[in-house]
Amino acid sequence: MSADQTQLAFDWSCRILSDNGCGFPAPGLHSFLFKPLATVGGFEFNKVMLLALLTSVLVVAFFWAAFGKAKVVPGKLQLVAEAGYDFVRRGIVYETLGKREGEKWVPLMVSLFFFIWIMNIWSVIPLAQFPVSSVFAYPLVLALLVWVLWIGLTFKRHGFVGFFKNITGYDKSLGAVLPLVMLIEFFSNLLVRPFTHAVRLFANMFAGHLMLVMFTVASWYLLNSWFIPAAGVSFVMSIAMILFELFVQAVQAYVFVLLACSYIQGAVAEHH
Amino acid sequence: MIANLVQLAAEETEQNPLIPAGPELLVGAVAFAIVFFFFWKKLLPNINKVLEERRAAIEGGIEEADAMKVEAQSVLEQYKAQLAEARHEAARLRQEAQEQGATLIAEMRAEGQRQREEIVTAGHAQIDADRKAAASALRQDVGKLATELAGKLVGESLEDHARQSRVIDRFLDELEEKAEATR
Numbered sequence: 001m002s003a004d005q006t007q008l009a010f011d012w013s014c015r016i017l018s019d020n021g022c023g024f025p026a027p028g029l030h031s032f033l034f035k036p037l038a039t040v041g042g043f044e045f046n047k048v049m050l051l052a053l054l055t056s057v058l059v060v061a062f063f064w065a066a067f068g069k070a071k072v073v074p075g076k077l078q079l080v081a082e083a084g085y086d087f088v089r090r091g092i093v094y095e096t097l098g099k100r101e102g103e104k105w106v107p108l109m110v111s112l113f114f115f116i117w118i119m120n121i122w123s124v125i126p127l128a129q130f131p132v133s134s135v136f137a138y139p140l141v142l143a144l145l146v147w148v149l150w151i152g153l154t155f156k157r158h159g160f161v162g163f164f165k166n167i168t169g170y171d172k173s174l175g176a177v178l179p180l181v182m183l184i185e186f187f188s189n190l191l192v193r194p195f196t197h198a199v200r201l202f203a204n205m206f207a208g209h210l211m212l213v214m215f216t217v218a219s220w221y222l223l224n225s226w227f228i229p230a231a232g233v234s235f236v237m238s239i240a241m242i243l244f245e246l247f248v249q250a251v252q253a254y255v256f257v258l259l260a261c262s263y264i265q266g267a268v269a270e271h272h
Numbered sequence: 273m274i275a276n277l278v279q280l281a282a283e284e285t286e287q288n289p290l291i292p293a294g295p296e297l298l299v300g301a302v303a304f305a306i307v308f309f310f311f312w313k314k315l316l317p318n319i320n321k322v323l324e325e326r327r328a329a330i331e332g333g334i335e336e337a338d339a340m341k342v343e344a345q346s347v348l349e350q351y352k353a354q355l356a357e358a359r360h361e362a363a364r365l366r367q368e369a370q371e372q373g374a375t376l377i378a379e380m381r382a383e384g385q386r387q388r389e390e391i392v393t394a395g396h397a398q399i400d401a402d403r404k405a406a407a408s409a410l411r412q413d414v415g416k417l418a419t420e421l422a423g424k425l426v427g428e429s430l431e432d433h434a435r436q437s438r439v440i441d442r443f444l445d446e447l448e449e450k451a452e453a454t455r
Binding site for chain 2: 029030032055070085112114141142206
């Protein structure tokens with residue numbers, strides 16, 4: 001199917017109704033494991049790392065081409081890039097943080113959006129065919145970055161006591177349940193939030209990749225005698241999944257950045 | 273191949289997708305840092321500057337257009353005012369010309385009347401004078417002729433000048449009265 005079939009541990013000879021005794025080579029966790037492409041001083045450089053770095057190159061190259069020599073009267077490329085930039089700036093950052101507070105967060109959020117989006121899009125690019133964000137480390141490092149910024153900003157804005165009031169949702173009017181609320185809020189904000197922030201992106205891409213692999217592998221596996229129509233159905237499904245994934249990839253990038261903005265907004269807002 | 277699958281399946285049991293690998297965290301951080309660095313330091317300041325310039329250009333254009341509109345408005349008003357003034361002036365001139373014409377005609381008419389009367393008066397006077405001159409000349413001639421005729425008829429008795437003159441005058445006056453009466 002693709003260049004990484006050895007890493008997928010996918011046996012070409014396996015077909016339904018064939019007599020070599022093998023079953024359906026279902027995708028699983030092993031689909032997310034890659035043999036190192038190169039090992040430099042004990043550092044195993046794999047395909048996902050390559051794609052992550054290619055993401056950086058691609059995003060920077062595209063925006064360099066578009067904005068490097070930006071003109072007042074834009075060309076086509078600049079126009080497209082401006083539309084993307086404006087979408088994040090106005091559609092996400094200004095919407096949640098307001099223009100005054102949001103302005104200094106624009107570079108971070110724009111970087112996050114396009115970095116994540118392209119990491120996701122690798123899922124449907126021939127030869128790559130693997131979403132970088134389906135490896136937990138990549139969403140996690142971005143979620144941790146947002147988390148650290150959020151904590152730092154909350155400290156800076158509200159001081160030590162204010163920080164605890166902010167993250168525990170301190171509200172005297174709650175009365176007797178206040179300790180309970182504070183405990184829940186503390187765990188929710190400080191520990192669960194960065195985890196869910198990362199997992200939301202990771203799990204979507206992980207599941208999407210599993211579905212794609214399953215339908216494409218099944219299309220091949222079923223391509224034998226009277227199962228051929230089923231193989232056709234599976235192939236159509238894999239095409240449909242590609243289209244659906246394109247949608248999910250954009251939505252997840254959007255959601256990740258939107259959440260990052262809303263967390264930052266919680267830090268800069270006067271405590272509730 | 274089967275052996276390979278079994279080996280991978282064995283690894284699978286130990287694999288937890290939620291435990292991130294250190295190197296991948298590092299690569300992820302570096303990859304993102306590259307993107308962020310370029311956006312933050314170079315690309316977004318670049319485009320923001322251009323967007324600002326564009327905004328200024330558009331606003332400048334609008335301001336210019338506004339200024340031109342105001343100017344056009346003022347020119348139009350000026351023009352309209354001038355036009356109204358010119359119309360007013362023209363009307364005034366026409367009125368004046370009419371008045372002048374009327375007075376001129378009246379004056380000329382009066383002058384004509386005056387001249388006519390003068391001429392008529394002069395004519396009358398001339399006629400009177402001529403008539404008087406003719407009358408006196410005629411009177412003398414007629415007197416003389418009558419005297420001569422009478423002298424011839426009566427002889428020398430009527431030679432006395434005074435008497436002669438008186439008689440002639442009286443005769444002529446009578447003639448005149450008759451003429452007056454018949455007129």
